[in-house]
Amino acid sequence: MTTSAGPPTVETIAARAGVSIASVSRVLNGHGARPNTVRRVQQAAAELGYVPNGVARSLKGGRTRQLTFAMPDVGNPVYVSMVRQIQAIAKPSGYRLLLHSTDAVAADELDVVRSLADRTSDGLILVPIRVTGEHLKVLSDAARPVVVIGSLPDGAPVDSVRADSVSGAVLAMRHLLAGGRRRIAFVNGPDDTVPGRNRSLGYRTALEEAGLPHDPALTVTTEFGIAAGAAATHRLLDADPAIDSVFCANDQLALGAVHAALDRGLRIPEELAVAGMDDSELARAGHPALTSVDLGSAERGRLAVEMLLARLDGGDHGVRCETVAPRLVVRGSTVAPERAS
Amino acid sequence: MTTSAGPPTVETIAARAGVSIASVSRVLNGHGARPNTVRRVQQAAAELGYVPNGVARSLKGGRTRQLTFAMPDVGNPVYVSMVRQIQAIAKPSGYRLLLHSTDAVAADELDVVRSLADRTSDGLILVPIRVTGEHLKVLSDAARPVVVIGSLPDGAPVDSVRADSVSGAVLAMRHLLAGGRRRIAFVNGPDDTVPGRNRSLGYRTALEEAGLPHDPALTVTTEFGIAAGAAATHRLLDADPAIDSVFCANDQLALGAVHAALDRGLRIPEELAVAGMDDSELARAGHPALTSVDLGSAERGRLAVEMLLARLDGGDHGVRCETVAPRLVVRGSTVAPERAS
DNA sequence: TTGAAAGCGCTAACAC
DNA sequence: GTGTTAGCGCTTTCAA
Numbered sequence: 150m151t152t153s154a155g156p157p158t159v160e161t162i163a164a165r166a167g168v169s170i171a172s173v174s175r176v177l178n179g180h181g182a183r184p185n186t187v188r189r190v191q192q193a194a195a196e197l198g199y200v201p202n203g204v205a206r207s208l209k210g211g212r213t214r215q216l217t218f219a220m221p222d223v224g225n226p227v228y229v230s231m232v233r234q235i236q237a238i239a240k241p242s243g244y245r246l247l248l249h250s251t252d253a254v255a256a257d258e259l260d261v262v263r264s265l266a267d268r269t270s271d272g273l274i275l276v277p278i279r280v281t282g283e284h285l286k287v288l289s290d291a292a293r294p295v296v297v298i299g300s301l302p303d304g305a306p307v308d309s310v311r312a313d314s315v316s317g318a319v320l321a322m323r324h325l326l327a328g329g330r331r332r333i334a335f336v337n338g339p340d341d342t343v344p345g346r347n348r349s350l351g352y353r354t355a356l357e358e359a360g361l362p363h364d365p366a367l368t369v370t371t372e373f374g375i376a377a378g379a380a381a382t383h384r385l386l387d388a389d390p391a392i393d394s395v396f397c398a399n400d401q402l403a404l405g406a407v408h409a410a411l412d413r414g415l416r417i418p419e420e421l422a423v424a425g426m427d428d429s430e431l432a433r434a435g436h437p438a439l440t441s442v443d444l445g446s447a448e449r450g451r452l453a454v455e456m457l458l459a460r461l462d463g464g465d466h467g468v469r470c471e472t473v474a475p476r477l478v479v480r481g482s483t484v485a486p487e488r489a490s
Numbered sequence: 491m492t493t494s495a496g497p498p499t500v501e502t503i504a505a506r507a508g509v510s511i512a513s514v515s516r517v518l519n520g521h522g523a524r525p526n527t528v529r530r531v532q533q534a535a536a537e538l539g540y541v542p543n544g545v546a547r548s549l550k551g552g553r554t555r556q557l558t559f560a561m562p563d564v565g566n567p568v569y570v571s572m573v574r575q576i577q578a579i580a581k582p583s584g585y586r587l588l589l590h591s592t593d594a595v596a597a598d599e600l601d602v603v604r605s606l607a608d609r610t611s612d613g614l615i616l617v618p619i620r621v622t623g624e625h626l627k628v629l630s631d632a633a634r635p636v637v638v639i640g641s642l643p644d645g646a647p648v649d650s651v652r653a654d655s656v657s658g659a660v661l662a663m664r665h666l667l668a669g670g671r672r673r674i675a676f677v678n679g680p681d682d683t684v685p686g687r688n689r690s691l692g693y694r695t696a697l698e699e700a701g702l703p704h705d706p707a708l709t710v711t712t713e714f715g716i717a718a719g720a721a722a723t724h725r726l727l728d729a730d731p732a733i734d735s736v737f738c739a740n741d742q743l744a745l746g747a748v749h750a751a752l753d754r755g756l757r758i759p760e761e762l763a764v765a766g767m768d769d770s771e772l773a774r775a776g777h778p779a780l781t782s783v784d785l786g787s788a789e790r791g792r793l794a795v796e797m798l799l800a801r802l803d804g805g806d807h808g809v810r811c812e813t814v815a816p817r818l819v820v821r822g823s824t825v826a827p828e829r830a831s
Numbered sequence: 832t833t834g835a836a837a838g839c840g841c842t843a844a845c846a847c
Numbered sequence: 848g849t850g851t852t853a854g855c856g857c858t859t860t861c862a863a
Binding site for chain 1: 849852854856
């Protein structure tokens with residue numbers, strides 16, 4: 150029986166209420182007890198401002214009520230919208246959210262998965278930058294349920310949620326083509342990633358579909374970023390002034406393309422149409438606002454956390470793999486508003 | 491002695507290495523042991539893929555190595571840049587980061603502080619939406635160290651980091667005035683908050699400094715958001731076409747002002763200059779890019795986490811209160827580039 | 832140097 | 848309905 154030092158524990162309450170610690174626990178967890186006992190325990194707890202020690206509870210129960218979300222970069226709007234959804238669902242379900250930035254380092258991704266063995270988190274949502282064989286190995290003997298946001302090879306024993314960036318790119322391209330654009334440049338991000346290759350595939354697919362030739366000179370690969378997008382667009386337009394539209398791998402690049410066009414005195418969308426991807430907050434920032442393809446980052450976040458919660462609730466169903474459909478959002482950067490200014 | 495069920499524990503390792511659990515613990519924590527013992531324990535641990543149970547460790551040690559960051563909205567770029575800094579510093583210091591969105595609900599803010607008593611987190615960085623008397627009361631008997639990002643009354647017994655939005659607003663206003671602007675409108679966010687009142691104060695201070703009258707008709711208060719900023723600006727310009735510049739309480743509002751101006755066919759910055767605040771990623775998104783005042787959100791995040799870590803490292807110094815100086819970032823929305831297009 | 836044992840705060844099985 | 852007690856996995860005295 151400790152003295153009054155330190156915060157109150159079940160023992161403190163028990164002493165004050167004149168009951169055993171077991172009764173304290175029962176009352177506090179809403180299990181049966183005589184009304185008189187209930188009253189005394191609750192009063193003692195209230196008077197002492199008792200708050201159960203969550204760590205002790207976790208040790209006993211084997212669950213921490215914590216979820217981890219690990220992604221490459223906290224600042225990226227795409228991940229921010231995932232965090233937002235995850236947090237919005239995890240919180241009312243009684244889970245805290247642990248945030249982990251892997252800084253796009255593969256070794257760090259592996260570490261997060263391995264560290265599930267420290268029992269500090271009940272489950273993990275991981276957005277890997279690239280999936281290696283090592284990833285698959287580590288993922289398949291993770292100590293806790295994991296849901297991957299991204300593309301996994303068929304048969305990987307891990308739940309996952311993926312975007313469909315091929316169709317997304319096709320959607321944007323069809324829209325440009327439908328608007329009469331014929332010389333469509335393509336500013337892609339790094340093309341050694343799965344999404345990078347997929348967007349490129351979508352671009353070529355849509356051209357083929359329309360019976361247009363694929364001119365490699367119209368494609369530029371660059372880092373993500375507004376400045377990079379502007380530079381790439383300048384390069385494209387310098388080489389080929391006949392370009393009538395630019396399709397960009399994300400909104401930052403597209404914003405850069407808009408800057409470049411306006412700096413050259415081109416009118417958007419009349420002389421140059423620009424389309425981006427992600428439909429982040431940035432898409433609405435520019436003027437004209439960006440036409441963009443929503444790859445469903447919020448939706449992917451929502452699905453991922455729901456799949457994880459289902460696993461945690463003992464769902465022992467087979468491996469799930471959901472694909473989120475892209476959605477084209479048309480704005481002023483590709484289509485002039487009805488009433489011209 | 492448990493069977494092989496469940497993940498390995500100190501006991502499993504001890505059995506395999508033929509030593510006591512105490513020796514296992516010592517070796518694993520780098521305390522002295524005979525070389526032979528060290529070798530056997532390490533080998534057993536490696537073979538079993540042992541990972542210490544973090545929860546048990548926390549229960550014993552009284553520390554979780556977790557920090558909590560609670561702010562009103564996960565999606566707000568200002569808080570995102572704080573998260574980024576906090577995470578960047580907490581991680582190498584061996585702390586995990588728990589994210590909590592209060593959704594701007596004061597009761598939720600109080601709950602986060604109170605829940606520090608559950609020992610689930612070693613410390614808290616809180617961005618309150620508004621500080622009430624109740625906040626001060628709850629904060630002063632928090633169970634763990636807390637650092638507040640925001641303005642606290644003098645003498646509050648809590649570490650804090652604040653922005654200087656009065657000076658920030660003055661900075662932007664002086665810049666507009668120096669550019670020859672005389673009829674400066676002001677689009678403020680909700681003015682029943684401390685920052686709201688401060689920006690308003692800065693606006694009036696700068697006008698007075700310049701010997702200009704304060705015309706209440708030039709000020710509009712509105713919700714944050716691009717659409718709200720555009721609507722407010724249209725209203726202002728409808729009422730007074732002589733307005734030559736708009737100072738906005740944040741970048742979203744400023745972007746809205748830019749949209750409104752361009753929709754009316756006004757040239758920026760020649761016919762209308764626009765300045766924002768926060769210098770978020772949005773400021774670079776528009777064309778022309780926004781002049782904005784950086785209120786140091788990244789810097790505030792950095793300071794807050796450092797103050798918290800100092801507290802946790804046993805620093806029992808007095809209450810600290812740091813103020814971060816604002817910084818004006820001039821871009822095309824207030825000053826035309828050298829070479830006009 | 833090492834092992835036995837206590838105990839962090841809690842929940843739950845078991846006996847009364 | 849209530850109390851006693853074991854035990855979650857770990858670290859750390861205290862003896863040997």
